Amino acid sequence: MAYTFTGRKRGSVRFEPDSGTITRESLRFTSQVTSNPIESGSDIHDHVINEPKRLTVNGSIVGGDADKDALERMRDRRDIVTYIGRVRATNLVFTSLQFNTDPSNKDGFIFSAQLQRIDMASPETMDVGTVPLMTRQDTGRSAPAVARQSALTGNTGTQTTVTQIVSNSAYAAHVRSCAGSGSQGTVSGRNPSFNGVR
Numbered sequence: 402m403a404y405t406f407t408g409r410k411r412g413s414v415r416f417e418p419d420s421g422t423i424t425r426e427s428l429r430f431t432s433q434v435t436s437n438p439i440e441s442g443s444d445i446h447d448h449v450i451n452e453p454k455r456l457t458v459n460g461s462i463v464g465g466d467a468d469k470d471a472l473e474r475m476r477d478r479r480d481i482v483t484y485i486g487r488v489r490a491t492n493l494v495f496t497s498l499q500f501n502t503d504p505s506n507k508d509g510f511i512f513s514a515q516l517q518r519i520d521m522a523s524p525e526t527m528d529v530g531t532v533p534l535m536t537r538q539d540t541g542r543s544a545p546a547v548a549r550q551s552a553l554t555g556n557t558g559t560q561t562t563v564t565q566i567v568s569n570s571a572y573a574a575h576v577r578s579c580a581g582s583g584s585q586g587t588v589s590g591r592n593p594s595f596n597g598v599r
Contacts, residue, residue: 404460406472406514408480414471416460421468421509423460426488430454454518456490463509472498472514482516492519 404423407413416423435448462468475482476495483491497515 404458404486405484406475407483407485408475408478409482411474411478411480412471414468414475416462416468419463421460421462423458423486425457425459426486427457428454428488428490429457453520454490455496456484456488456493456516456518458484458486458514458516459512461503461506461509461511463506465508469500469510469512472512481519484516490516490518492521493517494519 404416405413431452433450433452437448439445439448472495474480476498479494482493482495484493493516495514496517497513499513500510501512503511
């Protein structure tokens with residue numbers, strides 16, 4: 402069985418019997434739980450946070466530095482890695498990479514790699530121009546239809562409603578009846594019934 406680390410940018414490292422081997426894979430799942438009391442009947446999901454999955458891979462590289470250098474480049478360039486072995490995991494980044502030498506493997510290295518899964522989010526996008534702007538939505542409609550729409554949606558402000566039309570002559574007669582014969586004010590003003598003294 403072949404084991405591989407494949408980076409999106411930095412190529413791939415393949416472990417086969419002649420180039421190296423994987424001795425251990427460890428997949429770790431952890432969660433954070435609140436230390437505060439939880440109200441009876443509340444949803445436990447509000448108080449437990451699942452942390453990203455962590456993968457630890459131990460193995461050895463036989464002869465040469467090419468595979469060691471490739472793993473270092475993936476780590477240094479923050480490459481997003483896919484690991485395929487007995488455990489299969491995607492969207493991983495190196496959090497730790499350690500190399501040790503051993504007399505039993507004088508031309509190679511023993512390594513320990515710790516990786517963490519990152520959650521990839523895809524933003525909601527819309528291509529510009531697929532939905533017409535509001536100013537262009539009236540394009541192609543007839544002028545009367547646009548005018549009707551404008552009249553319906555326009556701001557007309559405060560309106561005064563007239564229920565009876567008064568002619569100019571009727572208004573003038575009303576003013577004369579209130580003013581009396583001239584500039585002396587109303588009839589009640591000329592003949593007061595109360596002079597303000599009691």
